[in-house]
Amino acid sequence: MKRIVIVGATSGIGLEVARLCIRAGWRVGAAGRRKEALEALRSEAPGQVETETIDITRDDAPERLARLVERLGGMEIYFHASGIGSRNTALRPDIELNTLRTNGEGFVRMVTAAFGHFRSHGGGRIAVISSIAGTKGLGSAPAYSATKRMQNTYIDALAQLSRMENCGIRFTDIRPGFVATPLLSGDGRYPMLMRTEKVAARIMHVLRHPRRRVGQRGADLSSCQRIFPYLPHHRRRAGARPDAV
Numbered sequence: 001m002k003r004i005v006i007v008g009a010t011s012g013i014g015l016e017v018a019r020l021c022i023r024a025g026w027r028v029g030a031a032g033r034r035k036e037a038l039e040a041l042r043s044e045a046p047g048q049v050e051t052e053t054i055d056i057t058r059d060d061a062p063e064r065l066a067r068l069v070e071r072l073g074g075m076e077i078y079f080h081a082s083g084i085g086s087r088n089t090a091l092r093p094d095i096e097l098n099t100l101r102t103n104g105e106g107f108v109r110m111v112t113a114a115f116g117h118f119r120s121h122g123g124g125r126i127a128v129i130s131s132i133a134g135t136k137g138l139g140s141a142p143a144y145s146a147t148k149r150m151q152n153t154y155i156d157a158l159a160q161l162s163r164m165e166n167c168g169i170r171f172t173d174i175r176p177g178f179v180a181t182p183l184l185s186g187d188g189r190y191p192m193l194m195r196t197e198k199v200a201a202r203i204m205h206v207l208r209h210p211r212r213r214v215g216q217r218g219a220d221l222s223s224c225q226r227i228f229p230y231l232p233h234h235r236r237r238a239g240a241r242p243d244a245v
């Protein structure tokens with residue numbers, strides 16, 4: 001029985017992956033800011049799920065993660081599903097800076113805490129959801145795109161650090177295209193929109209059969225790759241297609 005901590009388990013992809021982990025008989029440490037959503041998940045399998053409210057933008061987040069891991073009885077996989085993203089063509093500074101705080105600062109805070117845990121416990125796996133948006137800057141969401149590229153590079157660097165120090169930590173960087181979750185609220189039209197359940201099932205497969213990257217080279221989530229041709233096309237013909245995260 002595996003023990004997985006999912007930060008960002010209150011909605012969207014993280015919630016669906018949490019449900020699949022429960023169905024697989026794994027123990028799940030679920031975290032996010034919304035206490036009621038965490039309680040609702042826990043009520044689905046009280047014997048299998050531990051919860052902790054964690055706001056990854058706050059300094060106490062690593063301490064709360066450590067408490068959650070202790071209650072779970074250990075952790076083999078840390079899965080980072082927390083993130084925010086908004087269309088921001090007006091370049092509102094509050095939106096841009098909040099995105100940096102959550103997807104940049106919060107991401108680093110949590111994956112370094114997980115790295116520290118695994119380094120002192122003989123290894124483990126860190127899986128993160130970044131995005132295909134890290135491949136190209138999307139004009140509609142500059143901070144979102146940039147933080148996703150940062151996440152890709154950060155994970156590459158941590159993987160190298162783990163090899164250098166022989167920490168036994170493995171990494172999976174999941175880079176989906178557009179997924180029908182609350183993150184895509186609003187009136188945008190999204191090409192190749194995927195169902196959350198389908199993406200979660202593919203992520204679950206990768207958690208069982210680890211890969212270093214997913215969604216980039218036509219492995220799992222390969223349909224996302226077909227968005228690539230769309231992006232330059234969109235740049236050439238501004239307004240011909242909707243901007244989207």
Ligand SMILES: NC(=O)c1ccc[n+]([C@@H]2O[C@H](COP(=O)([O-])OP(=O)(O)OC[C@H]3O[C@@H](n4cnc5c(N)ncnc54)[C@H](OP(=O)(O)O)[C@@H]3O)[C@@H](O)[C@H]2O)c1
Pocket residue numbers: 007008009010011012013014031032033034037054055056057081082083084085102106129130131132175176177178179180181182183184245
């Ligand atoms: N949907 C897509 O099209 C798409 C595509 C590529 C990548 N992604 C990435 O997939 C990840 C999950 O997104 P989603 O689509 O599943 O959206 P979602 O349904 O909005 O889920 C986002 C999750 O992040 C958590 N979160 C946000 N801010 C947080 C904070 N400060 N502290 C702790 N948790 C926080 C939310 O929990 P609380 O609100 O309870 O804190 C929620 O559980 C994100 O990193 C997103 O960038 C999504």
